[in-house]
Amino acid sequence: xxxxxxxxxxxxxxxxxxxxxxxxxxxxxxxxxxxxxxxxNASRRTGLFAGxxxxxxxxxxxxxxxxxxxxxxxxxxxxxxxxxxIAKKRRVHFHAFMQDxxxxxHAARQTGVEDPIAPVAEAIIKxxxxxxxxxxxxxxxxxxxxxxxxxxxxxxxxxxxVTTSNRPPEDLYLNGLNRALFLPFIAMLRDRLIIHELAxxxxxxxxxxxxxxxxFHPAGKARAQIDAIWTDLTDGxxxxxxxxxxxxxxxxxxxxxxxxxxxTFWEFCARPLGAADFLAIAAAIRVLILEDIPQLSAxxxxxxxxxxxxIDALYEAKVRLIxxxxxxxxxxxxxxxxxxxxxxxxxxxxEMQGADWVQQ
Numbered sequence: 326x327x328x329x330x331x332x333x334x335x336x337x338x339x340x341x342x343x344x345x346x347x348x349x350x351x352x353x354x355x356x357x358x359x360x361x362x363x364x365x366n367a368s369r370r371t372g373l374f375a376g377x378x379x380x381x382x383x384x385x386x387x388x389x390x391x392x393x394x395x396x397x398x399x400x401x402x403x404x405x406x407x408x409x410x411i412a413k414k415r416r417v418h419f420h421a422f423m424q425d426x427x428x429x430x431h432a433a434r435q436t437g438v439e440d441p442i443a444p445v446a447e448a449i450i451k452x453x454x455x456x457x458x459x460x461x462x463x464x465x466x467x468x469x470x471x472x473x474x475x476x477x478x479x480x481x482x483x484x485x486x487v488t489t490s491n492r493p494p495e496d497l498y499l500n501g502l503n504r505a506l507f508l509p510f511i512a513m514l515r516d517r518l519i520i521h522e523l524a525x526x527x528x529x530x531x532x533x534x535x536x537x538x539x540x541f542h543p544a545g546k547a548r549a550q551i552d553a554i555w556t557d558l559t560d561g562x563x564x565x566x567x568x569x570x571x572x573x574x575x576x577x578x579x580x581x582x583x584x585x586x587x588x589t590f591w592e593f594c595a596r597p598l599g600a601a602d603f604l605a606i607a608a609a610i611r612v613l614i615l616e617d618i619p620q621l622s623a624x625x626x627x628x629x630x631x632x633x634x635x636i637d638a639l640y641e642a643k644v645r646l647i648x649x650x651x652x653x654x655x656x657x658x659x660x661x662x663x664x665x666x667x668x669x670x671x672x673x674x675x676e677m678q679g680a681d682w683v684q685q
Contacts, residue, residue, distance in 0.1 A: 392523030
């Protein structure tokens with residue numbers, strides 16, 4: 326007999342791969358109900374594709390799972406997604422999904438269609454019964470103006486949507502430009518999805534790092550340790566590039582998985598990035614693995630300035646930093662223009678190594 330999601334969850338607790346959490350367990354019946362409906366109706370048509378004379382099959386409400394970072398939202402999403410035995414399903418980070426949508430709209434406009442969102446939505450509907458998003462957040466006005474029309478078409482076609490977010494629907498695109506135009510989308514989410522707060526007191530991502538070494542030097546000898554941390558935090562996922570919209574252009578995090586970003590110093594600090602870029606990076610991830618921070622001096626002053634901006638953005642956003650560097654923070658930049666200003670950055674790098682820093 327096939328195991329239910331609560332049974333799979335309990336088996337992992339028994340095996341020692343999960344810790345019991347009542348808040349997580351409370352989400353499982355809702356996810357199990359969705360899984361059963363999707364599997365039982367995988368071959369039946371819904372919404373727009375129910376047929377002219379056939380009685381339309383009305384899908385159940387999806388799920389909007391929100392809560393603080395490290396509470397296990399992505400883990401529950403993965404458990405549900407991997408256990409749902411249907412072919413037409415897609416699991417994607419919300420930023421990556423919106424990137425695909427923008428590319429599709431651009432291509433549709435080249436054909437001269439009146440509504441470029443329509444063919445993009447139709448392509449998704451054709452191949453998708455379950456759409457699982459991780460980390461839904463809206464920070465860009467272009468995204469804010471698109472999602473309402475897009476989701477309206479997906480819901481009308483019977484696509485079941487399950488998403489995680491760090492914030493409730495009412496806080497999406499908070500204080501954004503022309504936010505009044507975005508409010509109907511929030512109402513749509515409340516109408517078409519069950520809103521469930523994962524109110525666990527435990528931050529499991531921080532527990533996994535609590536007391537662990539997070540600053541390694543010299544960098545050249547730390548690769549194996551950094552790889553091991555990445556594998557542990559991402560559960561072995563390889564990671565994919567994540568492109569973020571920033572003021573009409575884009576910035577890329579080279580590897581992202583399970584809310585964890587990974588890049589080298591040079592991939593961020595040798596490129597012409599500014600404060601807005603680093604703020605977008607900090608908003609998109611909860612942990613950053615930054616490798617190969619070099620010795621800094623007047624000879625790489627521009628790179629050092631960008632590094633200072635990056636650390637400031639991570640610090641203010643409470644993003645956990647794991648890094649490999651040429652030396653201790655206080656000895657990274659000891660002389661030349663900018664060395665005095667770097668003392669604050671060194672202090673922050675030292676503070677961010679603390680096991681309880683994020684909770685302070």
